[in-house]
Structures are given as C-alpha cells and as structure tokens.
Amino acid sequence: MAVISLGGVVANKSVRVGGDELDNSIVQFIKKEYNVALGLRTSEELKIKLASAWVTEELYAEVRGRDLITGLPKTIVTSSSEIREAIAEPLSAIIDAVKMTLDVTPPELAADIMEKGIMLAGGGALLNGMPECLAHETGMPVCISPEPLHAVALGSGKSLESFDSLKGVLFSSNQV
Amino acid sequence: MPSILGVMGRDMAVDLGTANTLVYVRGEGIVLNEPSVVAIDIRDGSALAVGTDAKRMIGRTPDHIRASRPLRDGVIADFDMCEQMLRHFIEKVHQSRLAKPRMVICVPSGITGVEQRAVQEAAEFAGARKPAYIIEEPMAAAIGSGMRVQEPSGNMIVDIGGGQLKWQ
Structure with missing residues (x-):
C-alpha cells in the first residue's frame, strides 16, 4: 500500500x-x-x-x-x-499496515485521502466485506478500483502507452 | 511497420504476480492472464508446462517433475524458473524466439535492491530489451485505477495480491 x-x-x-x-x-x-x-x-x-x-x-x-x-x-x-x-490474523496484519501507512502520511495528504478515500486493488479487494471492514477500522471512505484484478497490469500498460509523460515513475538499471 | 515490430518486438508490460502473471501489449491491452506456475523436468531442467497447464499439475506430479510457483511474496524465489516463465510469455506474445521487446515489469514496493535487480535480470535474460524498466506495484495499481498520480494531491492505494479471492 x-x-x-x-x-x-x-x-x-x-x-x-x-x-x-x-x-x-x-x-x-x-x-x-x-x-x-x-x-x-x-x-x-x-x-x-x-x-x-x-x-x-x-x-x-x-x-x-x-x-x-x-x-x-x-x-x-x-x-x-x-x-x-x-x-x-493475516487480515489484521493488512489493516495494521494500512493504519501504519496513514500514521506516517503528512497531514496535508491525509486530508486529501480523507476526501477521496482509499482505493482498493488486487484480488484482496474482492474479498467479501473487505471495503466495509477497512472503512470501519480506519474511518475513511473506501472504494474499489474499477478493475481490481487488472489494475496493476493496466497501470503498467498505461506507463508504456504514454511512456514519455510517465517515464518519471519508472526505474531502469542505470538508476539502481 | 510490421517488419520493424517483428524484429524489435512489441512493447509489453508484465504484472509478475505471485498467483497470476498478466501481460499487457502496447496498443492491444491485456493479452495474457495465466497462473505464475512452471512445471520442470528435474532430470534435464527443461520446462514442461507454463501457466494454466502447469497449475493443474501442482500437487499431482511424479518424482521427476516439479511444478511450483517461481515467485513468493511478490519476489523471485527461483530465478531460473522465473526466467523460463518470462521467456515463455514473451515467445507466446510474439510467436518468435528473436523478439527483443521493450518491457516494463512490476515489483512490490519496499523490496530490496537485490530483489529488484533479480527481477530486472530475469527479464533481460528472458529476452527483454535492455534496460528493462521497473515500476512499483502500488504506483501501477494507482495509475490503472484511474488516479491522477502526477497531481500535487494525496492518493492512497491498497493493493492486496497473491491470489484472487473471488471469481468474477
């Protein structure tokens, strides 16, 4: 996350x-x-x-x-x-991690997230009741990505389609 | 144009997940979605099956065949198997052994430099054009979910992978 x-x-x-x-x-x-x-x-x-x-x-x-x-x-x-x-047990590990991430988020950004909500992606987003559970635990609005299972592939694909404008988010071997 | 594409390969993005590997080809979208499983013959190290066919073999193999997932917790657990799997997917997308596609691969956030390097090298050995690009999964998931990541505004993404939890 x-x-x-x-x-x-x-x-x-x-x-x-x-x-x-x-x-x-x-x-x-x-x-x-x-x-x-x-x-x-x-x-x-x-x-x-x-x-x-x-x-x-x-x-x-x-x-x-x-x-x-x-x-x-x-x-x-x-x-x-x-x-x-x-x-x-594994579920509470995930929720704790979300809380810890929010804990180290600068206040300005935390306010933005409060407004927009947390986006859930990945297969875990499809677990029954996951958005409700996370919303209850964090007090934040939670929404599910339009295509949770494909979000990562679509996003990396998009970085290829607009390679020049999104180049900044990629790493290559010369940078590591 | 097709001749150039044939030689250089089509740009591809790979979501190398613990459970499933998805391949996106520029201009076409997601073309491949198969389990990240490889079955190898341990007598000569050759790959017998990759993806869906290999997944059916898990837990049902005789002594000389090993079907396993080359990725564990999002990072490479078995380098050779991972390379074989990537090579298989590159060949499947291009239907040619000579393709050298430009490739973007996803890695989980917070992995070590060594783990990242392993992913990059596996891709390059498998036939990706150097340098293979790396994108962090949460970033990819955020872009793929339609968030405006370039704006000066906070976005939070929670990506829980490692096997889907419900059939769609």
Missing part, C-alpha cells in the same frame, strides 16, 4: 500477506479444528467460496481432505464464520 503524490511514493508499507497467506491460514485452521489435512488448491477454493472480512450471510461448503488420525480421505463441512476466524 502506498500514498502517492506528484508522481512519487510519499509513504509506503508493504506487508508480505496476500491471498496465499490466507490459503495457508485456512489449511492450519482446518488441521487444528478437524484434524484434516487440506491441499492448497482446495483451501483456495474454500477461500473463494466462503471467505469474508465482515459478517455476511452464513454459507457452508463441503471439502475433502485427508484425516490425520486414520490417514484416510474424509469429507467435512465448514462455514463462512469459521473461515473468517481462520483468516482473522
């Missing part, structure tokens, strides 16, 4: 928590609660189906994994509130 002004990054904070981290914590949670080992692909599907950051309607899903006690395949049923509990 970053605060940007005049074509440069003013404050930024990067936490190495993303969708993968959420997958892992779901695996850990299911292992602890049900003694069932899940594959990462299954936990990703589970996340896509059930995960939410904010209280939403209760959904249930069946997943198949390997029972750690008997060693045999087993089917279990889990709910969205359980998955919310599972991802609570």
Whole structure:
C-alpha cells in the first residue's frame, strides 16, 4: 500500500500477506479444528467460496481432505464464520499496515485521502466485506478500483502507452 | 511497420504476480492472464508446462517433475524458473524466439535492491530489451485505477495480491 503524490511514493508499507497467506491460514485452521489435512488448491477454493472480512450471510461448503488420525480421505463441512476466524490474523496484519501507512502520511495528504478515500486493488479487494471492514477500522471512505484484478497490469500498460509523460515513475538499471 | 515490430518486438508490460502473471501489449491491452506456475523436468531442467497447464499439475506430479510457483511474496524465489516463465510469455506474445521487446515489469514496493535487480535480470535474460524498466506495484495499481498520480494531491492505494479471492 502506498500514498502517492506528484508522481512519487510519499509513504509506503508493504506487508508480505496476500491471498496465499490466507490459503495457508485456512489449511492450519482446518488441521487444528478437524484434524484434516487440506491441499492448497482446495483451501483456495474454500477461500473463494466462503471467505469474508465482515459478517455476511452464513454459507457452508463441503471439502475433502485427508484425516490425520486414520490417514484416510474424509469429507467435512465448514462455514463462512469459521473461515473468517481462520483468516482473522493475516487480515489484521493488512489493516495494521494500512493504519501504519496513514500514521506516517503528512497531514496535508491525509486530508486529501480523507476526501477521496482509499482505493482498493488486487484480488484482496474482492474479498467479501473487505471495503466495509477497512472503512470501519480506519474511518475513511473506501472504494474499489474499477478493475481490481487488472489494475496493476493496466497501470503498467498505461506507463508504456504514454511512456514519455510517465517515464518519471519508472526505474531502469542505470538508476539502481 | 510490421517488419520493424517483428524484429524489435512489441512493447509489453508484465504484472509478475505471485498467483497470476498478466501481460499487457502496447496498443492491444491485456493479452495474457495465466497462473505464475512452471512445471520442470528435474532430470534435464527443461520446462514442461507454463501457466494454466502447469497449475493443474501442482500437487499431482511424479518424482521427476516439479511444478511450483517461481515467485513468493511478490519476489523471485527461483530465478531460473522465473526466467523460463518470462521467456515463455514473451515467445507466446510474439510467436518468435528473436523478439527483443521493450518491457516494463512490476515489483512490490519496499523490496530490496537485490530483489529488484533479480527481477530486472530475469527479464533481460528472458529476452527483454535492455534496460528493462521497473515500476512499483502500488504506483501501477494507482495509475490503472484511474488516479491522477502526477497531481500535487494525496492518493492512497491498497493493493492486496497473491491470489484472487473471488471469481468474477
């Protein structure tokens, strides 16, 4: 996450928590609660189906994994509130990082952001209830990028289309 | 014009994500969106499959095949695999092995100089024209979301990557 002004990054904070981290914590949670080992692909599907950051309607899903006690395949049923509990930790790491970034943002810019809101992009923006959760925690308006999954690719593409005017935001090997 | 393009390659921008790699070609938009997964045969180090085909192999490989994600937490975890993957994508976009496209690659903000260098070199080894340009992900995401980044006004962007959370 970053605060940007005049074509440069003013404050930024990067936490190495993303969708993968959420997958892992779901695996850990299911292992602890049900003694069932899940594959990462299954936990990703589970996340896509059930995960939410904010209280939403209760959904249930069946997943198949390997029972750690008997060693045999087993089917279990889990709910969205359980998955919310599972991802609570990585999610709070993200929210803390947003708060820390706001903390080091100069007051002028913080006022601008208060007016315009925080823009959410990336797959994480599509997590159910993520904007509500972030708005509640920071007290700032939150909006979602028009194309959250493609924002990064579109933005870097735009830097190619108008290479000369946006050259300032790029780095090349001679500068490093 | 096509002949020049054929030799030099088309300008491309690559969002090298932990979960998915997106390729944008100048004048065309996003042309490719595939999982960042490579399957290699460890007996001779050759790439068997890249992208969607390789993703299906994860967790289902015999001993001599390794399917994995060359990126972890947005930075390169396996240099050779990453280079193979980029080469595959460059060839797929150009349908030629000789292309030397101008390339912009995204990196997460706050990565170290060494990590940034690794991304740049992987791109150059894979066939990008030197120098390969680097753009910070939050900056790219902000531009892509339509924020006016050049103005003297604050914009805050929160980009949470690493696998999409919901199908659209």
